[in-house]
Amino acid sequence: MNSKRPVNLDLGKFHFPLPAITSILHRVSGIIMFVGVAFMLYGLDLSLSGEEGYGHVSELLSGFFAKLIIWGILSALLYHLVAGIRHLLLDMGIGEELESGLVAAKVTLAIAIILIVLAGVWVWAM
């Protein structure tokens, strides 16, 4: 009988506090980054292969689709960086209380969003 027992794990039915959301986004951004590294290495390879390759990269970067990819990877990177810093602060015992933890999560999200927007502006301004 035991093995047949249902488990209440309908994630859509639960309330997740902000720190939990920052955490899952951290995880998701990490996975995106893992794939993103391939793009970055490709870009680095090409850009260092000579004048021609460097020009090619610049040219690539002017395309909308490439800009989107770059912005996506940058967003993941920036988010992962900011949320990661929250983790490092948490390790030092900062933001471990219910309230401070909530503040830390809000600040994390706010800074990440600002940086991501700025990154977007920067990418499209290039």
Next chain:
Amino acid sequence: MSNIKTMTFDAIVIGGGGAGMRAALQLTETGVKAACITKVFPTRSHTVSAQGGITCAIASADPNDDWRWHMYDTVKGSDYIADQDAVEYMCSVGPQAVFELEHMGLPFSRTEQGRIYQRPFGGQSKGPNDSTQAARTCAAADRTGHALLHTLYQANLKRGTTFLSEWYAVDLVKNAKNEVVGVVAIEIETGEVAYIKAKATVLATGGAGRIYASTTNALINTGDGIGMALRAGFPMQDMEMWQFHPTGIYGAGTLVTEGCRGEGGYLINSEGERFMERYAPNSKDLAGRDVVARSMVIEILEGRGCGPEKDHVLLKLDHLGEETLNLRLPGICELSKTFAHVDPVKEPVPVVPTCHYMMGGIPTNVGGQALTQDDDGKDQPIRGLFACGEAACVSVHGANRLGGNSLLDLVVFGRAAGLHIEEQLRNGFEVDGASDADIKRAMARLDRLANAREGEHVAAVREDLQTCMQLYFGVFRDGESMDKGLQLLNEIGERVRNTRLTDTSNVFNTARIEALELDNLFEVAYATAVSAVERKESRGAHARNDFTERDDENWLKHSLYFPLDKRVGKRDVNFSPKTVDTFQPTIRSY
């Protein structure tokens, strides 16, 4: 019975609260093959709700403290019908039992010297010749029961005690020689019924405050052990003695500890008067609980109650300061906010006397051995049956229990029962087996419920029972109204026997458990009512309007209720402590 599962142990403990787990620990430690049967996971037992502390002369607050002073207070508090040999045992062994708890890890609050913190509690003095308020209640903030219960569970885990957790004991199994040889129990999770066979059965099933409508007791306090013992035909002692705690939160019934008053809080009426100064000029708010509860009811009856209904009084704490409240009474602050919507730091807490503790129970000797009387009125052991904790009546509380003595009772007599059983078993104690018919008898209630096609729902009958007890057997009693109550109880009893179970499933059927519990509530209520009618005097918690005086000539006795003929007899109080002089009954004043 071939079709019923049998589990065999040397000893079983029914109840996983403080007393049961202390007994189980003692048994396991000494190598007895024992199991603890508990209807809730052990740390959900009602001991967890105890707040203020465990009273014991460990001489921390006062290096000259003496267990004899504690003994004196306890005997006086009991209004002189506690057995003095038992009180002597509890108070003298107490320190050892408390130190053992500390060694197990109980996180007691501490003094600057690093010793266990002790706070003043009601009825504490420095002996017969010095009524100075003593501070004798060892505390872990205001969560002593929680700390104690978890510590005992942890100690049992360490020793590897067998727990049958979420098993419900249905009835005792008696053999042809009237020996108790185990219990029929039901595993709540699966509905499976088993005969749990043992040479020693310990009833540590706690109290039964749920016979009253307003109680500080947990919903599980349904007097299961008392019910089982009564159905098995064994007598109950002092069942009329129910303690009403002065400070149950108004409306909710949840307890706020006497420690509040120990730390300096006091009660006020609608005129803002500290009225206990009138009733107990010396001890004031720290008089015996029966005295304080009665004073409160008188204040309310005389129109000095608080609130729109003028039906409660107030417990003032704010003058103690936020720091003290947070350090010493953090749980109280939490409870007050949740249940009274009041922050004790700022406002007084509305309180009202609320049913709290059953002083009566299964008569036992100091070793937890359950007793009955033979035809000549002499004590006879019930072979195979033991009891400890609130379910037992050793009797150390007599007609009124002192605050902090219940936790001490649990550990001292849980331990004592374990010691005593181990010794009995070591000396080759044996009982006869049970026949199929013996086991079948213990399953009768299950069979009735399984086959009842018609009848009333449990909840309605239970509610009427509780209302009846509240109305007719409360803080003040009188003959006429109790007769009315008893008559009503007879009708309710008929309904109890005709309840119907609409849920007959096996898996975690809580409706079945509640139906079985109702039988026990009724047994306890009925024993209470009959005993209360019979004791024609006022003593301790038993206060009658028609017999307002204590009657030492006729009633310096235990009452003994015999369930088979519903008769109340008397049993002598023990006035022969072994190492100290008897404390003679005098007028009890605080």
Next chain:
Amino acid sequence: MLVSLYRYNPEADNAPFMQDVEVELPKGKDLMVLDVLNLLKEKDVTLSYRRSCREGVCGSDGMNMNGKNGLACITPVSQVIKKDKLVLRPLPGLPVIRDLVVDMSLFYKQYEKVMPYLVNDQPAPAIERLQTPEDREKLDGLYECILCACCSSACPSFWWNPDKFIGPAGLLQAYRFLADSRDTAQAERLAELDDPFSVFRCRGIMNCVSVCPKGLNPTRAIGHIRNLLLQRAT
């Protein structure tokens, strides 16, 4: 008010389902969620849930109320109700025995793993072991745990690894004994915790802190354990 109940009876149902019941609330009184359940049970006795102390100290009636774990007995309906609806589900992540009753054995097993008892290899003195008020204060916020499982069953790390990650409740108790000046088994305790799952599955999301009905902080305790493990390793 509409109450939506998670119902499952293994003897009758193949799968759990939500049952909507209309409840008439008494006016002018803010009931606790447990009171509502008791009202419902009077009408339908088959509804199953655990309860005992009804004052928030025994830890029996942990459940998921409108998406958040807590104790039914000390949660006023007004605090959790959304759009006049109360949704009651069993604690997440633990196998459901029936209705709101979950199988807590995995939870208890994790608790047992941390040696939740005082170990002291010195002979016991005739009185209590002394402890300064300052040392005793270190146990505040730790020993008060009531084992209701609200925290662990709100923790995704515990959902995914209930057999390996000790979970917030167990770790809080692990630290309660690590922090006790009377305990002499610190090295042994830490050795038992130094694997990638037991402690380090905590991702610091603090769901445990946000649901604890006693206001305790397992995240902080886990941080302390991690620091002790680091000190031990370096």
Next chain:
Amino acid sequence: MGNVSSVTNLGRSGVADWLMQRVSAYVLALYTVVLFVFIIANPGMSYDTWAGLFGQTWMRIVTLMALLSIGAHAWVGLWTVTTDYMKSALPRFLVQAACGLTMFVYVVWGIQILWGF
């Protein structure tokens, strides 16, 4: 009693994994910030400036360190993610192996880039 270990976790102990992840996090955070600042400080950067930066030995070494940090950091992270969500051993092992291989490729590729131009 409480000890659980897995052949695929890197450091064999929780502390070692944890430390590795934190140390690599610091390296990566620093590297990212420095690189960002360099790029932003040089708008419209020419190939020579770019290649000049990566032509220096210290930058090559630092970049290699960052790459190795990515390897360690991602391994601990991905190992946690896979053990969280993938409950049957073989698929989990295959995904973990694929991740490991990818990381190896990244590092070798990186070395080729850095020392190959």
